[in-house]
Amino acid sequence: MTTTTAAAPARRGKAMDSLTQRYLVLIGLIVIASVGFGIANDNFYSLANIGILLRSIAVLFLVSMGMTFIMLTGGIDLSVGSNVAFAGGVGVIALTATDSALVGFAAAVLAGMAIGAINGVFIGRLRLSAFMVTLATFALARGLALVIYDADSINVFNGAFLWLGGQSWGNMPVVIPFVALVFVALSVLLYRSPFGRDVYAAGSNFNTAFVLGRMPQRTLVWVYVLSGALAGLSAIITVGRVSSGQPWTGLYLEFDAITAVILGGTSLFGGRGRLLGTILGVLLYGIIINGLVLTGTNPYLQNLIKGLILLGVVLLDTLVQRRKAQ
């Protein structure tokens, strides 16, 4: 197998591609932001705060990883935030009805996958616009959540159900190793399985993927189902954090996820990006938001800053792409 050994070093030699450069920049920015906020507020570096920070962005990690798969196919999922509320509602109601944490978990994840499947079938099979379909399910899932919660929150006392989102080992929330586990599993799926290659192929050129027999229609359905499943997991964590299920949870979550994914270098047009970038994007975004809270920045300004971050990143990416095309 001399051919294999010949091909491998070439790949390592090319390792410094544009995405790698971007990750180095992100790491640099993460360091700068933490140092800056560390100087501004002594509490920033306390283990307790790091625990709080990581726990507060655990949900964003999960949802953004699902969003990465979707944006790699050139799509978008505006429904994730509403889906977290809906899946949480289904999970909590199933839990109260049966008093079995396992049934509660399964119900939440399946409910999330159901909304994802609706997105997937309309987008993948019927080829409707991802933006329009998920805008519809964004409203639909929120509406369902309000209906099943009867617009009121439900308190949860089942310890097993709350464990994942609420428990900490010392200053380390249980949810952090869980997120790491999901990251590893999704990385294997994306980089080492044929499905992962199909995700990239569907986003690079749907028509080519179709002609090559890769059934991109089916790939798209599964990608949205995956995003729904991650919304379901996020719902369980959200309920665990606050010990209750709330119909208005997950508001603006899709905005945060899209911003983090874009920040992580995933292309809006599909086919380009990696999960690692999303992890770094979520970290940077989370540190900035957490830092703003700790430094006592006017909360009204926070949305303004979020909007500026998204606009700035999209502008920068587009300018860089245009420069390259020259």
Added chain:
Amino acid sequence: MTRRLEMAGIGKTFFATRALDNVDFTCTAGEVHALVGLNGAGKSTLMKILGGVYQKDEGEIRMDGQAVEIAAPADAARHGIAMIHQELSLINELNVAANIFLGSEIRHAGTPFLNKGEMARQVRAQLDRFGLKLDPNKPVRELNSGEKQIVEIIRALMSDAWLIVMDEPTSALSEEDKEMLFEFIRRMKAEGIAIIYISHHMPEIFGIAEQVTVMRDGVIVLSERIPDTTEDKVIKSMTGAELDQFVKPHKQITGKVVLSVDELSSPGNYEGVTLDVHEGEIVVLTGLRGCGAPELAKAIFGLDAGYNGQVRYLDRVLKPGRGPAVAVREGMGLVTENRDKNGILPPLSVRDNIALPFLEKSVKGGLIDGARVDGIVAKAIRDTSTKTSSPEQEIRFLSGGNKQKICFSRWLDEDLKLLILLEPTRGIDVHAKADIYRIIEDLAERGVAILILSYEIDEVLMLGDRVLTLFEGRKVQEYAYPHFDKDRMLADMAGAGHTT
């Protein structure tokens, strides 16, 4: 006085690559100047400098002896230079006249309302001047690619262009439309328009041009008046060496039937077509554009469900509209006619582009065996002599010929039984062409049945073991190698033959 454009001592460097070096190029009103060269020779760079898209590093552009600066496309337009692009820049929903006057509409005096009658009249006057039959009120979406090109040229002429640059204008045209375009070019010459004509096709160049200039590796290697040169000389200077001509190996077709198509019909596309392809045999479908052959080939591959008749493959009847996934699993491959639309995956690596169709074969325990994929990819790159800096290179940075080779190389799997090729050498240079012919013959040698659609008669004659001519969706004649008759085939395609 005759207008004249001179580009003198033009140089351009991209990063470390010397794209143009001391290039002199002149163009005179009333003449067609053919610019030829392989992909990457520098033709497009030179034209982009002329069009204001790129800036020259050295040299001078002179218009009628006066030095001019072309810093942006608007400058080029102001100096009467117009580029006609392969990707047409017309708005489909507007009609011919509205497209031509886009941005400089004529209004009823003193009102904001468009004077459509006057615009149509002016366009008609221009069309008449060049003897073109086209309705100014027809929506552009109803025009074919030849007519669209004419609309673009008329638009340029009406904004006072005197120099028209055409890049491979005939690559998507039917024979009939080509004739129309050539007649138009002759009339433009008579009206004192200068034309720079970029093409690979020697017969076209020798039929229409006064002067030919050959570029190779960023320099001019030959520039001669057409009567003083020969096709051979031009081709040799393009490649820089004797082109090792592709010679079809002699062979005997003895294998069993792989594909058998019986009375296949699809209203408006093809009618009652019957054909067989054997193991190791190359069957070529040919005709004029619109003869229905691409639709037929796509139906066989399973992309189109709307047909009557039967497709038998390896002694089984295939259901219509089974989709390409079934076809690929059963050992069929397809190289489409439009690589950018549905042939390549632009942001992905060469490796991913090659490995995709047979990925499942490299899976162990649910995971992709990277080493195995690397092996397959390295072999595919070698076997097709594709030029790429590494398998990790993004495919969109490759030249057209190399992209096309990758579209082939993904089908080199040993389980491939039938390969369908639509216009396999469209828009690629002579070197890559010879390589592609060799790949096709190698596959046939291995026993793969091959069905090709080609509109280029020389390619048809060179590749086919059997040739089927089609006219308006019907099979006209079948010819078996070596009993090819070029003149009769051309007559068949034009509808002068007898339909069987």
